Amino acid sequence: MRDLRPAGWVIRTYRDRPSLQPDQLYLEAIGRPVWEPEHRAAGLRQISSKTRRLVLERDGHACRRCGHAAGEAYADDPSAHVRLTVGHVNPHRSGSAAEAEDLITECARCNETVKHLTGVQMTKEQVWDRVTELRRRDKQELLDWMKADGRAMSQMERVWAMYRQLPAVLREDLKRDLDSLLGS
Ligand SMILES: [Zn+2]
Secondary structure (H helix, E strand, O other): OOOOHHHOOEEEOOOOOOOOOOOOOEEEEOOOOOOOHHHHHHHHOOOOHHHHHHHHHHOOOEOOOOOOEOOOEEOOEEEEEOOEEEEEOOOOOOOOOOOHHHEEEEEHHHOHHHHHHHOOOOOHHHHHHHHHHOOHHHHHHHHHHHHHOOOOOOHHHHHHHHHHOOOHHHHHHHHHHHHHHOOO
């Protein structure tokens, strides 16, 4: 599965689909045919677990494209939960082991292949309408995100993203600790 995901395959588990049992998987989107020689390099290019960890930490455990953190529900689709993957910036470039600078943290939904396959892509005009509705200060901030090709996260959002990727038990612990720290 780890090898298929960078090639655009979307495989769901019980963690992002509550209707699934822990031993069930759901194939949501078929990616590039990694068994064909020209796709093998893209799909199966090795990402070491150390590199994967580095990339997730660098990106603050949040999708670089939409800013959602692992396990969060999407603002516009609360039934879907964010699943982060480490993908290649340029999936068609072949080579040896992938380095951190070739990689990006993104959620499954932001994966280009998924958008292509599900056909839920919005038109430029639809997006532009929303852009013009923003206040001037927000427009400026949006432009900064566009130029950086990523959402600038505040210190608090970074901590939130880190918190979100902890297992539920540890999140409970941390919540209790902060609660008692604040004496509420
Ligand atoms: Zn995303």
